[in-house]
Amino acid sequence: MTMPYYVAPEQVMKDRAEYAQKGIARGRSLVATTYAEGIVIVADNPSRSLHKISEIYDRIAFAGVGKYNEFDQLRVSGIRHADTKGYAYSREDVEARSLANLYAQYLGQVFTHEMKPLEVEILVAELGTGLREPQLYHIAYEGTITDEDRFAVLGGETEAIVAALDQAWRVDWTLPEALRAAVGALAGADRTLDAAGLEVAVLAEGNGRRAFRRLVDEELEGLLA
Amino acid sequence: MTLPLFTTTEDPGPDFAGLMRRLRVPAHPMLATPGSAPAEGFRHGTTVVALRYADGVVMAGDRRATEGHAIAHRAMEKVFPADRYSAVAIAGAAGPAVEMVRLFQTQLEHYEKVEGTVLSLEGKANQLGQMVREHLPMAMQGLAVVPLFAGYDLARGTGRIFTYDVTGGHYEETEYNATGSGGRDARTTVKLGFRDGLDRTAAVELAIQSLYEAADEDSATGGPDLIRGIYPLVATVTADGFTAVSDDEVADRFAALIERRRTEGRQP
Numbered sequence: 001m002t003m004p005y006y007v008a009p010e011q012v013m014k015d016r017a018e019y020a021q022k023g024i025a026r027g028r029s030l031v032a033t034t035y036a037e038g039i040v041i042v043a044d045n046p047s048r049s050l051h052k053i054s055e056i057y058d059r060i061a062f063a064g065v066g067k068y069n070e071f072d073q074l075r076v077s078g079i080r081h082a083d084t085k086g087y088a089y090s091r092e093d094v095e096a097r098s099l100a101n102l103y104a105q106y107l108g109q110v111f112t113h114e115m116k117p118l119e120v121e122i123l124v125a126e127l128g129t130g131l132r133e134p135q136l137y138h139i140a141y142e143g144t145i146t147d148e149d150r151f152a153v154l155g156g157e158t159e160a161i162v163a164a165l166d167q168a169w170r171v172d173w174t175l176p177e178a179l180r181a182a183v184g185a186l187a188g189a190d191r192t193l194d195a196a197g198l199e200v201a202v203l204a205e206g207n208g209r210r211a212f213r214r215l216v217d218e219e220l221e222g223l224l225a
Numbered sequence: 226m227t228l229p230l231f232t233t234t235e236d237p238g239p240d241f242a243g244l245m246r247r248l249r250v251p252a253h254p255m256l257a258t259p260g261s262a263p264a265e266g267f268r269h270g271t272t273v274v275a276l277r278y279a280d281g282v283v284m285a286g287d288r289r290a291t292e293g294h295a296i297a298h299r300a301m302e303k304v305f306p307a308d309r310y311s312a313v314a315i316a317g318a319a320g321p322a323v324e325m326v327r328l329f330q331t332q333l334e335h336y337e338k339v340e341g342t343v344l345s346l347e348g349k350a351n352q353l354g355q356m357v358r359e360h361l362p363m364a365m366q367g368l369a370v371v372p373l374f375a376g377y378d379l380a381r382g383t384g385r386i387f388t389y390d391v392t393g394g395h396y397e398e399t400e401y402n403a404t405g406s407g408g409r410d411a412r413t414t415v416k417l418g419f420r421d422g423l424d425r426t427a428a429v430e431l432a433i434q435s436l437y438e439a440a441d442e443d444s445a446t447g448g449p450d451l452i453r454g455i456y457p458l459v460a461t462v463t464a465d466g467f468t469a470v471s472d473d474e475v476a477d478r479f480a481a482l483i484e485r486r487r488t489e490g491r492q493p
Contacts, residue, residue, distance in 0.1 A: 087241075
């Protein structure tokens with residue numbers, strides 16, 4: 001009879017974390033930052049149709065890095081959560097905090113109970129209202145949730161990007177300023193990113209009820225110029 | 226609430242009503258058993274009209290809701306934006322009608338967000354037809370909902386109008402239509418004034434005139450309420466999307482209409 005061999009829980013967790021981190025580091029990074037009129041999210045993503053950034057609800061956006069099929073499933077479930085909640089209660093009762101908590105619980109649950117952790121890192125961004133400040137909830141593969149009020153960086157190797165943004169970030173900077181700083185930080189010292197290699201979206205006042213809007217083509221080129 | 230996650234075989238896709246069913250949230254509560262007496266004491270809403278013009282479509286609806294012979298509400302809204310490029314107007318039992326509009330609006334937005342693309346105008350019209358069809362058991366109890374759907378077809382570059390019957394059957398109208406208890410009068414008025422390629426001013430004027438005539442003939446349709454300042458809702462849908470015609474403009478046009486009738490020596 002063969003005995004099931006013992007593996008220390010610390011080792012199991014460490015192996016899973018390493019596995020998830022490796023998966024996430026294979027993809028490209030993403031940056032979100034607040035600016036005077038809202039939040040801008042910038043992804044290093046040359047694809048026109050496979051989005052990393054998308055709309056969840058009136059004032060809430062979603063972004064993910066890592067394995068596309070995994071974060072896309074989370075994106076869709078977020079839309080479902082928000083739409084059913086808004087339909088059952090009212091539009092103003094849908095808020096990012098409860099959604100971010102649900103994501104964190106789910107990621108944590110998968111990390112501890114399933115064979116394979118999700119190889120994703122996600123962001124739930126919410127535009128501020130009169131009562132609430134803009135919020136960036138950054139949720140890691142194992143369910144750790146952090147809220148940022150300046151900027152968030154998602155991806156594998158983010159130290160350099162965080163350092164660059166930390167230097168550049170200013171209170172109430174304009175959209176072109178924030179966008180250029182974010183793109184510069186994403187590109188790093190030894191390469192440049194142009195409009196064709198970027199996916200950019202904003203959550204901003206002035207877009208009507210649905211604050212989410214993608215910036216593409218000439219508009220994006222104009223802002224980056 | 227938990228995160229709504231499904232296995233690939235049970236995934237409802239971009240269908241919001243399907244999602245609600247899977248989550249066991251009743252979207253269409255069935256009230257009574259088939260065969261029971263028609264329900265009474267429910268609010269009914271009433272004349273809505275839509276017509277095509279050069280830039281798209283105009284849609285308008287009166288504001289009165291009735292319960293039997295009594296007026297239940299004087300400022301009810303019956304014309305709604307369905308999404309950016311379409312509008313829906315309702316006639317029939319007010320409660321289920323407003324709920325249907327809410328479900329329809331949510332469905333269109335839900336599809337757009339989940340799929341990342343907007344439904345075609347034809348697709349939207351079909352979706353609404355399915356909702357009306359699912360409502361049939363309640364329609365048989367006397368709680369019929371008959372919507373009117375209009376929008377701007379971006380692919381074809383033109384405004385289009387769809388009418389419905391209680392079974393969910395929907396039919397495209399080439400020029401105009403009206404529904405509700407005063408629909409017949411409104412339709413006749415539009416018919417007499419309709420030409421191809423009307424401009425915005427003429428189209429809005431015609432919609433307003435048709436509601437005026439409907440209110441004149443039908444007790445369940447409200448006319449302009451000059452005392453309270455409540456006027457029918459008018460909206461246009463064009464390549465620029467859904468735009469509500471301002472209350473001031475509608476008020477001015479009704480005032481002009483009444484003034485014109487008076488100076489012409491006709492009954493207002």
